Amino acid sequence: MTSPSLEPPLQQFDLRRRLTAEALGTALLLAIVIGSGIMGDRLAGGNVAIALLGNTLATGAGLIVLITMFGPLSGAHFNPAVTLVFAARRELNAPTAAAYIAVQIIGAVAGVWAAHLMFAEPVLQISSKLRDGPAQAFSEGVATFGLIAAILGSIRFRPEATPFVVGLYITSAYWFTASTSFANPAVTIARSLSNTFVGIAPSSAPAFIIAQLAGAALAALLSGWLFRQERLA
Numbered sequence: 001m002t003s004p005s006l007e008p009p010l011q012q013f014d015l016r017r018r019l020t021a022e023a024l025g026t027a028l029l030l031a032i033v034i035g036s037g038i039m040g041d042r043l044a045g046g047n048v049a050i051a052l053l054g055n056t057l058a059t060g061a062g063l064i065v066l067i068t069m070f071g072p073l074s075g076a077h078f079n080p081a082v083t084l085v086f087a088a089r090r091e092l093n094a095p096t097a098a099a100y101i102a103v104q105i106i107g108a109v110a111g112v113w114a115a116h117l118m119f120a121e122p123v124l125q126i127s128s129k130l131r132d133g134p135a136q137a138f139s140e141g142v143a144t145f146g147l148i149a150a151i152l153g154s155i156r157f158r159p160e161a162t163p164f165v166v167g168l169y170i171t172s173a174y175w176f177t178a179s180t181s182f183a184n185p186a187v188t189i190a191r192s193l194s195n196t197f198v199g200i201a202p203s204s205a206p207a208f209i210i211a212q213l214a215g216a217a218l219a220a221l222l223s224g225w226l227f228r229q230e231r232l233a
Contacts, residue, residue, distance in 0.1 A: 018074040019100065030114075040053070060168060083097050126195060136178055146173060147166070147169060188209055
């Protein structure tokens with residue numbers, strides 16, 4: 001999961017506010033993911049498809065709002081894979097990228113705990129939901145590849161549409177990927193701390209994260225060529 005680019009206007013905001021935006025945005029994103037998963041599971045009466053649909057719609061809608069809110073402040077990455085791509089593009093320096101990733105992970109865990117508190121769940125949990133196998137890992141690579149390509153393509157051609165592009169892509173990827181499209185290392189880590197509908201066992205998380213980073217790297221390389229502006233003779 002997520003988001004736009006570091007346009008020059010972002011330099012108007014100091015690093016403390018940018019990091020706060022990243023932490024808060026990622027926390028709210030995880031509260032949406034975990035909370036809607038719990039709500040959907042409780043209301044669906046055992047129908048997993050209905051529970052997943054509720055989780056999907058809430059996440060996609062929430063992403064549009066969060067990226068619109070925080071995009072002008074921090075770029076609204078909420079995702080270490082996105083941050084690493086923009087660092088590789090030299091739109092973030094290494095210390096700033098490291099700080100972004102740190103607050104994203106902290107915010108993600110805080111968002112999980114907030115969701116647990118809202119639904120009277122034990123705050124500290126470890127997921128027992130295994131998501132193992134090559135198909136699951138490949139799905140995460142595909143999901144993250146598509147997310148990064150969607151971000152880079154939209155900021156290249158329709159930057160004002162990026163929040164909607166990202167939200168709609170994640171909404172679709174929940175359903176066309178076998179893994180339900182985590183597409184975000186911070187989200188993966190945080191969801192391992194929730195033994196609820198959307199959890200992932202810690203033993204399954206490393207393969208997801210490796211696939212996510214590989215998918216992001218491949219998308220960045222291809223998009224760098226595909227979306228590059230060239231002078232015509």
